[in-house]
Amino acid sequence: MTAVDSIVRTLNERFADATRIVTPRANEVHCELSPVGINRLADLVCRDLGAELIAIAGDDRRREARVFFVHYVFADRAANWFVHASVRLNGGQPELPTMAPSHYAASRFERELRDLFGIDVLGHPDPRPLVKHAFWPEDYYPLRKDANAPSFADDGRPFPFTPVGGEGVYEIPVGPVHAGVIEPGHFRFSVMGETIIDMKSRLYFTHKGTEKLFEGRDPMACVELAERVSGDTSVGHALAFCQAIEAAAQAEAPLRARLLRVVLLELERLYNHMADFGAIANDTGFAIAHAHCFRIRERLLRLNKQLTGSRLLRGTLAPGGLVRDFEVPVDLAAAIDAALADFEEIVAICLANTLVADRLDGTGVLSAELAREYGVVGYVARASGVDIDARRDHPFAAYDQLRFAVPVHTAGDVRARTRVRVEEARESASLVRQACDALAGLKGGPFRIELGRIDPFAAAFGIVEGWRGRIVHWVMADHHGTLHRVKIVDPSFFNWPALSRALTGNIVPDFPLCNKSFNQSYSGNDL
Amino acid sequence: MSRAIAILFQTLLAAGLAPLVGGFIRWVKARLNGRRGAPPWQPYYDIQKLLGKEAVVSRTASWIFRATPFVVFSTSLVVASFVPLVAAPAGRFIAGDLFAAVYLLLLGTFFLALAGLDTGSPFGGMGASREMTVVALTEPTVALSIVALALNAGSTSFSQIVSRTLAEPAAALGPGHLLAFAALFIVTLAETGRLPVDNPATHLELTMIHEAMVLEYSGPYLALVEWGASLKLFVFLALAVNLFMPWGIAVSLAPIPLAIGLVTFVVKIGVLATAIAVLETRVAKLRLFRVPELLSASFVLALLAVLSTFLAR
Numbered sequence: 001m002t003a004v005d006s007i008v009r010t011l012n013e014r015f016a017d018a019t020r021i022v023t024p025r026a027n028e029v030h031c032e033l034s035p036v037g038i039n040r041l042a043d044l045v046c047r048d049l050g051a052e053l054i055a056i057a058g059d060d061r062r063r064e065a066r067v068f069f070v071h072y073v074f075a076d077r078a079a080n081w082f083v084h085a086s087v088r089l090n091g092g093q094p095e096l097p098t099m100a101p102s103h104y105a106a107s108r109f110e111r112e113l114r115d116l117f118g119i120d121v122l123g124h125p126d127p128r129p130l131v132k133h134a135f136w137p138e139d140y141y142p143l144r145k146d147a148n149a150p151s152f153a154d155d156g157r158p159f160p161f162t163p164v165g166g167e168g169v170y171e172i173p174v175g176p177v178h179a180g181v182i183e184p185g186h187f188r189f190s191v192m193g194e195t196i197i198d199m200k201s202r203l204y205f206t207h208k209g210t211e212k213l214f215e216g217r218d219p220m221a222c223v224e225l226a227e228r229v230s231g232d233t234s235v236g237h238a239l240a241f242c243q244a245i246e247a248a249a250q251a252e253a254p255l256r257a258r259l260l261r262v263v264l265l266e267l268e269r270l271y272n273h274m275a276d277f278g279a280i281a282n283d284t285g286f287a288i289a290h291a292h293c294f295r296i297r298e299r300l301l302r303l304n305k306q307l308t309g310s311r312l313l314r315g316t317l318a319p320g321g322l323v324r325d326f327e328v329p330v331d332l333a334a335a336i337d338a339a340l341a342d343f344e345e346i347v348a349i350c351l352a353n354t355l356v357a358d359r360l361d362g363t364g365v366l367s368a369e370l371a372r373e374y375g376v377v378g379y380v381a382r383a384s385g386v387d388i389d390a391r392r393d394h395p396f397a398a399y400d401q402l403r404f405a406v407p408v409h410t411a412g413d414v415r416a417r418t419r420v421r422v423e424e425a426r427e428s429a430s431l432v433r434q435a436c437d438a439l440a441g442l443k444g445g446p447f448r449i450e451l452g453r454i455d456p457f458a459a460a461f462g463i464v465e466g467w468r469g470r471i472v473h474w475v476m477a478d479h480h481g482t483l484h485r486v487k488i489v490d491p492s493f494f495n496w497p498a499l500s501r502a503l504t505g506n507i508v509p510d511f512p513l514c515n516k517s518f519n520q521s522y523s524g525n526d527l
Numbered sequence: 528m529s530r531a532i533a534i535l536f537q538t539l540l541a542a543g544l545a546p547l548v549g550g551f552i553r554w555v556k557a558r559l560n561g562r563r564g565a566p567p568w569q570p571y572y573d574i575q576k577l578l579g580k581e582a583v584v585s586r587t588a589s590w591i592f593r594a595t596p597f598v599v600f601s602t603s604l605v606v607a608s609f610v611p612l613v614a615a616p617a618g619r620f621i622a623g624d625l626f627a628a629v630y631l632l633l634l635g636t637f638f639l640a641l642a643g644l645d646t647g648s649p650f651g652g653m654g655a656s657r658e659m660t661v662v663a664l665t666e667p668t669v670a671l672s673i674v675a676l677a678l679n680a681g682s683t684s685f686s687q688i689v690s691r692t693l694a695e696p697a698a699a700l701g702p703g704h705l706l707a708f709a710a711l712f713i714v715t716l717a718e719t720g721r722l723p724v725d726n727p728a729t730h731l732e733l734t735m736i737h738e739a740m741v742l743e744y745s746g747p748y749l750a751l752v753e754w755g756a757s758l759k760l761f762v763f764l765a766l767a768v769n770l771f772m773p774w775g776i777a778v779s780l781a782p783i784p785l786a787i788g789l790v791t792f793v794v795k796i797g798v799l800a801t802a803i804a805v806l807e808t809r810v811a812k813l814r815l816f817r818v819p820e821l822l823s824a825s826f827v828l829a830l831l832a833v834l835s836t837f838l839a840r
Binding site: 171172173174178179180181194281283284285286287288290291292295353355356358359507508509510511512 | 556559560561562649653722723726728729730731732733734742808809810811812813814815816817
């Protein structure tokens with residue numbers, strides 16, 4: 001009996017409130033539960049079966065059914081199965097019991113629900129807003145279907161940061177406007193001399209209404225939007241979106257498209273990891289590595305342009321496959337290998353420099369225990385000993401046909417995060433080579449299938465291991481076949497809070513280095 | 528009369544050349560990094576641009592904030608007027624010796640730290656606190672290096688030290704001289720905010736030392752602060768080349784020795800500036816808590832310099 005079957009049986013036997021239990025895809029169980037039952041289910045799948053909460057999505061269905069829905073997605077990494085549970089809430093006065101005490105990630109999703117949908121989360125330990133800023137009117141919930149943009153005015157109240165007191169402790173407020181050209185984020189340091197006692201980040205200065213923009217649009221016309229969720233993760237987000245739409249339409253892209261998707265995703269990983277390595281070295285003052293890594297990044301971006309016509313690999317993916325077919329030049333793998341060899345030389349010079357090494361070693365340590373509790377993903381998790389990679393755990397595109405290693409380090413410091421990137425870059429180059437070989441063996445074949453009609457109000461999701469980590473796109477269509485709701489979970493959503501913990505006990509001038517080694521997206525986090 | 532003209536000429540030369548040194552180091556670094564880089568004379572454009580801009584001053588700032596750029600610039604300029612650059616004629620060239628030079632420059636730093644605290648911005652205070660830590664650690668080294676030189680020459684006067692070294696070239700390669708030079712070179716890097724102590728090119732406000740102190744300055748004030756900082760670097764480099772390698776310097780104010788002195792001075796400064804650029808390309812920035820270790824090492828070098836002067840007698 002498979003895991004999915006046994007979960008269905010458990011739901012039938014032990015959850016009297018579970019209704020509409022279906023398995024739309026072989027490794028997915030969907031069900032509807034009462035608000036009380038959801039915590040029991042979370043305990044069952046997370047504590048007893050070892051799955052993790054990967055997304056919570058709100059859904060305003062008051063027009064159709066006078067209710068709000070909240071959807072929970074749990075994923076099991078070991079056996080690759082998913083549980084999707086929906087909770088129906090009163091449309092007039094939506095209330096939801098909190099899951100926060102036992103699931104840290106849930107606490108942040110719930111604060112998001114409260115700010116964007118006005119859903120009351122009962123018993124939530126943190127009453128502070130997450131997304132909402134002081135200039136949003138009290139009753140403005142932008143993801144409700146009837147939300148209208150009112151006038152915005154600052155209420156003048158400061159955000160209630162956790163106060164840290166004691167003799168000699170003082171606060172350093174930094175941002176949201178920084179001296180460098182980076183995205184906006186406010187960081188509140190409580191320090192003693194130069195030692196950081198606590199750091200709290202206040203993000204969400206870039207709320208663009210991205211999720212709302214998807215609503216009411218034809219899914220085929222939304223790839224451009226998905227590509228712009230976070231500029232450096234164009235392929236990652238677009239692919240997650242395409243896969244979610246394909247799952248909703250019960251379709252699978254043809255092999256040729258899936259192999260080309262691997263090539264695109266790995267090219268994106270390569271240019272970001274290499275640029276990141278240089279940026280980390282630059283934050284130690286070692287500018288020469290930065291200059292050269294940017295040169296290599298430029299080399300890769302030109303390859304991207306040559307391959308797809310877009311330096312950021314945009315405009316290529318489509319639900320069902322690709323927008324258009326393209327040939328992979330025979331020398332692509334060789335060009336990538338040459339860029340990698342170039343990169344390896346820079347890496348060797350940097351890591352052999354004792355001054356650089358001294359800055360990286362032991363800086364910003366995130367322990368494996370904390371990494372697990374915060375549910376961090378991507379290279380941050382892998383540098384802290386958490387063996388997680390959606391390409392292997394939930395195979396998508398053509399990753400089940402390719403061989404690759406998942407580098408894991410246990411030190412959890414800046415050096416480990418840097419080394420994970422370097423080793424992943426090597427794996428990416430190897431994956432590109434394998435995919436190119438497989439494509440050469442394929443000799444043509446279809447690059448897209450036409451998608452059929454999407455079932456209205458049936459949830460589906462796509463999971464992709466972007467260069468920062470696991471990306472989840474959750475989609476639901478309405479009766480017209482247009483999108484009713486899209487929920488995007490960028491890896492940064494999970495990783496941002498862990499940064500504060502990694503900083504504790506470090507010194508203020510090392511913050512930029514730690515921050516760069518995490519390199520989270522502000523835009524992808526604040527949709 | 529000719530001395531007054533010489534001093535005026537020297538002051539103008541320093542003020543005119545100083546921005547070029549910083550720009551030259553940046554340009555060499557860019558070239559070493561494989562970038563094209565801004566031309567070496569870019570700082571002149573920057574100063575010109577800043578002088579034409581409006582200055583924004585925090586409402587909480589007092590007169591100290593407005594006075595500091597003038598203090599920084601004028602102390603640097605006064606020091607530049609009496610340190611040996613092109614000529615070091617025998618006798619007292621002008622009032623002021625090595626101690627006066629070093630502590631006048633410190634006065635500027637002191638005011639910068641006050642101005643950093645004055646605006647109430649967290650970065651100003653942070654930069655001031657860090658700068659004071661660094662300065663407190665460099666000061667003993669500076670004093671000891673001066674003593675090491677003065678012991679050799681029997682005086683802290685520049686022209687005495689220069690003529691002594693010129694008269695006894697062997698002493699210039701002696702351990703006292705070399706160790707003091709090494710100590711003073713490290714101090715120069717720390718005092719002028721260069722790598723591995725401070726990163727002059729960084730945009731990361733939390734890692735800054737010197738830049739954090741002056742973050743609140745804008746317009747003409749910033750121009751003066753920047754110009755003053757480049758003068759300080761210029762003076763430190765001039766001291767390093769002329770006190771330890773004085774060959775070529777004019778000992779009289781006749782035209783031909785002056786011309787030779789000017790050419791050799793520019794070449795020597797260029798070589799030392801290139802050395803700094805190469806060093807800055809090779810090293811990363813030290814973790815802030817490691818800076819005291821480097822500065823203690825420079826102190827030990829200075830101490831050894833003094834000891835070896837005694838032993839060599």
